[in-house]
Amino acid sequence: MGKDVIIALDFPGVKECFAFLDAFRGEERKPFVKIGMELFYAEGPEVVREIKRRGHPIFLDLKLHDIPNTVRGGMRSLRDLGVDMTNVHAAGTVEMMRAALEGLTREDGTRPLLIAVTQLTSTDQARMERELWIERPMEEVVLHYARNAKEAGLDGVVCSPLEAGRIHAELGESFCTVTPGIRFAGGETGDQARVTTPERAREIGSDYIVVGRPITRAEDPVAAYRRALAEFVG
Numbered sequence: 001m002g003k004d005v006i007i008a009l010d011f012p013g014v015k016e017c018f019a020f021l022d023a024f025r026g027e028e029r030k031p032f033v034k035i036g037m038e039l040f041y042a043e044g045p046e047v048v049r050e051i052k053r054r055g056h057p058i059f060l061d062l063k064l065h066d067i068p069n070t071v072r073g074g075m076r077s078l079r080d081l082g083v084d085m086t087n088v089h090a091a092g093t094v095e096m097m098r099a100a101l102e103g104l105t106r107e108d109g110t111r112p113l114l115i116a117v118t119q120l121t122s123t124d125q126a127r128m129e130r131e132l133w134i135e136r137p138m139e140e141v142v143l144h145y146a147r148n149a150k151e152a153g154l155d156g157v158v159c160s161p162l163e164a165g166r167i168h169a170e171l172g173e174s175f176c177t178v179t180p181g182i183r184f185a186g187g188e189t190g191d192q193a194r195v196t197t198p199e200r201a202r203e204i205g206s207d208y209i210v211v212g213r214p215i216t217r218a219e220d221p222v223a224a225y226r227r228a229l230a231e232f233v234g
């Protein structure tokens, strides 16, 4: 699995998004970017096509979670956008994840990578127990959701980098781990609860790190991106 840094484009609209991306126009290799619900709901599929035209690999992070039939249809609507990776919530069950795969598979048999969110990196053990009534240790819960994702035929999971090592140990090196919750040493945590640095994420074995605010809100975003790449990819 190719190690890479994915920049989370959490912007309210195309104006802010393209102002940010313009700074990367001179880069030979266009950064892998993540389009989440904020930008997609504001601008629709056209923003995906435009970012694709600019040459960026895209992770479309819409975290589908609904009954299997609805998720199958949702994925069918997304499959021809040309994204490289997209996702669902593993909490939607194995049947829902299988339906997502079916919907995403194009007529020629190709499809983007499909990964599952295990537990959001903003959720900690106390909140999971108190509000979701899940009383097992976080690491076990994440591992169990990852097993379900693998059983459904998905390519990997979104998880905290802190959990990536155990997931690879049990589910194999080719089962992909995509890990948000990344902060530079000494940086602010914000609303994230389970965080680590790019360097530590590499040591633990993440395949892709997702970095939002530490790059998008940096004084010099290109420099922050290069720092993340240097620390994570080497």
Ligand code: C5P
Binding pocket: 008, 010, 036, 117, 118, 119, 120, 121, 122, 158, 159, 180, 181, 182, 190, 192, 210, 211, 212, 213, 214
């Ligand atoms: O700004 P920050 O680096 O915290 O951004 C992390 C990104 O990763 C956000 O776009 C967030 O939606 C996403 N994400 C996450 N935790 C997950 C799945 C996705 O933080 N479990």
